[in-house]
Amino acid sequence: MSLNIGIILGSTRPGRNGEAVAKWVYEIASQRGDANYELVDIAEYHLPHLDEAMPPSLGQYSQPHTKAWAAKIDSFDGFVFVTPEYNHSTSGALKNAIDFLYAEWNNKAAGFVSYGSVGGTRAVEHLRLIMAELQVATVRAQVALSLFTDFENFSTFRPGEHQLQSLDATLAQVASWSQALRTIRTP
Template structure:
């Protein structure tokens, strides 16, 4: 069965990302074409990149990197739930992505973002990063507005049409993850 990780891309106290990721998971687990698991960056104590060798060499030495690598390697694709901070993604998500290289290769990735303009600029940056990591980023995405999909900017209440956007993104992530499987098994 295809395995998709739903990564909570924020570690900020009072973050909106956990509620958004739970919504993604609640919708996703109704599907029968893949297994979905929430991956919370808070569960992985990743300091600012502290490996001696570049991630592309795959010579991880730190225990937290090895644990993170095992988790990411266990998935066929991802949905990254990202806030937008200062026209980009969170530093915590960028750092977590930067720890690894091969574990991301030939896997699909979709994005669910949130912010004052739906997190669109965070996703633009993540798409560039995904390209460098040899990930296939899918076109469909969910862009949640802090003004219309959250009450008081903190209580998540997505508009009904967001579920359709999520379904489209999940359809693409699962299909592309399956299509890329021969490249991962080489």
């Protein structure tokens, strides 16, 4: 059975840089042949600020948007999060989307493609802590895109050639770890 890996576009901001970054990740990933990759835009799920009465760890979702989001996340073996860095962290929209669920994230792998003035690395530091709480294994490799060198005028995405090597390493590790972790999720 083929692996399914979601590329999670973690910004909902109008004019977001993340859309071009996520499409780049998807285009490169789709050529690999080691998994089925799907681009998932959190903006399409219209998740309000967390509006479930019960904690996500109970899995008792009442809202249609939560149920749709849960089904989508549950369908994946691993993830590549595309995240901006806002104020030394990830976007509030991505954090909110993550917080809606619990079991759907468990025992899967994740990698990160970040962007910001210092490559989005501080956003990834926070995401690694969040993922640990959700029992998601994060891979070491990551892509850190600078607004100064990988974007023209801070808005037109033009990644440096060296970023392909970082992306390839990230995707390879996510696929490998996703395959390994599948064994503990499958009876």
